Amino acid sequence: MSKDDLTPKDPHDRLFKRVMSDEVNVRQFIKEFLPKDISSQIDLKEMKLIPTEKVKGYNKYYMDIAVECYISDTKGQLYFVFEHKSYPDPGVLLQILSYMTVTWDEQRKKNVPLTPVIPVVIYHGSSSWNITTHFQGQFDNLNESIKPYIPEFNYVLVDLTQIPNDEIEQKAKSTPFLMASLMIMKLVALHDIEGIIRIAVIIKLSEEERIILILYLFYTLDVDQGTMQRIVKELGGEELMPSFAEKLIKQGEERGEKRGEIKGTIKGKQDVLTKLLRRKFGLSSYDEKMIRSVTDEVKLDAAAEAIFDAKSKEEVLKILG
8 A cells, every 4th residue: 555545535625524514614604705696595594414425326526515405495505516626627517517417316216396506616726716617618619509508507616715814714703613724725725834823823713623623734734843833832732743743754754764763653643543532532541552552554544534524432443443
């Protein structure tokens, strides 16, 4: 297994889904970040999240978020696509169309009325978004006589990199975790270290939320030890510093250091996992002993990654079995 396989998959997607799995955050995002002509027509009180991974035949994009709601008294959906690539992906339009067709096919099979789907693309990449916002726009030289036979739809684009920091703070001030996450995702893409530190200083988050953001920064931010120490300190995560030592060990491994010099990797991973689980769920001496007995780095990494979404310590410890 390559070293890349030891890194949590899609940390950007995982943070986005974690934030948007809270309906309070989704309501605030709809209210403040969508165009007013849309948000003003949505009944936020009656909205509910839909697990997209349960849509048959739609497995590739299971990290996306869908919301069922009433739009001007019409039952419909908002479909959120999160784009975090360093460059915009033209395939996003086909991704949206795929979700729409699978959703409508499921409704047809259930013999229920088809519901409108409003796509929302949230972007925080470092490059400018240059993808057309309507489906037919991706066809070259589309003759007017052909257009009536080609599907057409638009999507709402929320480009975080184009929204001023103070505007994001103002729009999401009543939902601190949403605000901090949107800001940090934006600032990571722009590699704005001082901006990240400033947000870490002013934001008030729960211990679990700070841990989630610290893990996100470890997996996405490429900075020196001193800078990471500053960020972790401001986020109140000094007790999690062993995980930064783990990061340094990984970097040393990638530089090809001797195997004897990186034997601390497993202990470092065990330390990180123990501290995170203790902070979030509490651990018995038996649990800690079991963690110390695991020497499989892949399992230790997978367990640490699972803490993002785990509802109980048993979910995490099961991975180590």
